[in-house]
Amino acid sequence: MDYPIWNLVFGGGVLIGIVAITHVLVSHFAIGGGFAIAFIETLAVRRRDPALRGLAKRSSLMLILVSTVFGAISGVGIWVTIGLVQPAATSALIHNYVWGWAAEWGFFILEVATALAYYATWDKVRPRTHLLIIWLYVFAAYMSLVVIQGIISFMLTPGRWLETHSFWDGIFNPSYLPGLALRTGICLFLAGAYLTLAALRETDRTARVGMVRLLAVFQIVGVLLAYGGYRWWEHVLPESVKAIFLGSKALLPALASTRYFVLWALTVYLLLSLFALAAPRLHRWPTAVAALLAAFAFFGGYERLREGSRKPFVIRDFMFSNGILVSEIADLNQRGVLSKAVWAARENPGPEGKGVAVFRAQCASCHTLDGYLSIRKLVAPVDPDMLNGILATMREEGNEYVSGRYTDKGHVATDKLDYPLMPPLVGTDDEVEALASYLLTLRPSNVAEANHGK
């Protein structure tokens, strides 16, 4: 909040979502794909099967182009985007997990070097050496997931870290293992789905059928593991998180729909994988592409669900999505939010700019003016009394976070609040009034009056 605010028309969260989902699709393929290629080449060597060898070789170029090129750049891309959109959260994560990320970097060096060496040494080294290189790649790639999963899951379920601030408590948080199982399944089925496309290019029909069947097994195992991991993940979530998208009265219907979408996508994918296993001759481009799309749909949907269910936090029970810490609510109510949000105050000086500044500081991390979660649309049907009532309630909810009246098993029970998906409003009376005045100017009647006055 004390950083400059990047004014993105479509919202910073959307940008992070685009970059992150693109990256995870690629990075999980990099892990699962490496494993599948290693497995296939091992079989090819043992069986002296040139067709399987050809499949591994064809797929390895894709692995290089996808993993070491796009995966590496999009991985850096996540750093770039979260630093631009959520600098305070990025700083908090770095201060807690720099050694975890640094360890992952060690694995990444091995991963990149072995990926490049593997591709470069086809037809050059002995098969044993070639297999050694790809299995080292698999080890390094999976270990990087083992580390990173700790940091990703920490943001949703920090668990005991909230009391101890211990690195290990944060990494081995309640959703760590379920998420790891789920992601391992995703790695496997993505590999199966991608490599099936490479297998379909095989001209020898008998060989192709065997490949499709083998890759169908990958996908079925992956789907089952992902499903088990997903259910386990749901099970370990705090009640207040579950309330957001589970149950008959989910707090965020869009997220509840996403959950159904995710489970249906997985079901469709399982059926297509079973079809590939049972009728590999009939499994051609249309069904293979449909399977890949179902895989993407499940994974993208799950990521959306995981990110969305963190609301209103960026690090659950610690930091809100606008960068305000739970621990600083009382202080900011006293000193004023603009005492911290110096950049927002600077961009909108004077009493007339105060409302805009408060909006930029507290609301702009999620709401745009006219784009994503448009504030203009949201305030359009609201009259002044109603708006003041909403803002007063949101401000009072800050006290609930501070007093902990609604806390349950160490978590803030956000589902008991009137506005469970929004950070509380903080600041002085003066700032809240300024915000209300500014929001009222965004209503259509005001715009019409202003235009009429001109």
Add this chain to the structure above:
Amino acid sequence: MENSLIPALDPAPLPGPPWLFHVLWVVTFLFHLLFVNTVLGGSLLAAFAGLARTGRREIRTLFVEVNAWAISFAITFAIAPLLFMQVLLGRFFYTATILVAWAWLGMLGLLTVAYYLNYVAKFRLRAGKSAGGVLIVEAACFVVIAGIQVTVNLLHMQPARWERVADQAWAALSDPTFVPRFLHFLLAAVAMAGALLAWVAVRRARKGGATEALSGMARFGIRAALVTTLLQLVDGFWLLLALPEDVLKAFMRGGPATMVPLTVGILAGLLLLVVLAQIADPLASPAKVRRVAELIVGAVVFMVVTRHQLRGIYLASARANEQVTVSTQWGPLALFLVVFVVCVAITAYALVKAAKDRPQPGEDAA
């Protein structure tokens, strides 16, 4: 200076002693820079290989093959210094990047385009086709990326310039040291890539006998290194004199700690010039070509130290009241060190094995 615009220090303690982060930052940045210089200088030399009398195709082929690895490693080795820098100076760095957010984000697009163009060039050259145009666009992308990096680097250590840049993003380029610093970067990269080119040509000639193409490669590399090193000496002094007066004075008053690395770096540059000037036929002077490569790497090492010290001086007043608390995470730190050492050792083992293991006659290849 508008210190009130500097974001507050992160409330979490540093997870290790600051000196350790500085050491790790400088060391990992050095490796990053060596790969970056190879990529940037190599892509420029590949793009301008048409200026070589002979061996143009070989020059281009060498750099696209090298860059397929070097770009990956430049990115991989960017991660570590970026991590360690954010622990120490995150609040300055994030602010600078947000002020030029579109350029910073655009860097990713340029990097993606450049990386894939390198593969396009690689496959075109392998197929016997020309790749001149592709290589020029690739080099242009890397030059712009270098410019963005220099811009953010200068901006993060000068909070006094933030307000102006917030009002007008192009003001980020108005720093008097921008041009000499940018040139310093480009010239060093080309010099290093030139030395690499000559060194590879010499090694190949030793294995397979001198050819006209190898001679052309070596001469082009040495000439590029000579011209850029000559210009670098002029630019280096321009950069030094363009520094803000208080920074320059503080740097000069830093005693041996600041003056020794700078002096050694300059001496390495001068010596490099002397050695380069003595090379008439690179293939006939392999020892001197090797000395050129060593001197360039040596100069880069000392200039990285100087660069880091300058940053400290630039930021001294902005960080004067910083109350840093340290709570070392010993277990995770040990985990990192063990993982790093083991992974680097396995990487070295795998690469050596990949380079040396060859099937015996009658034995299958992978």
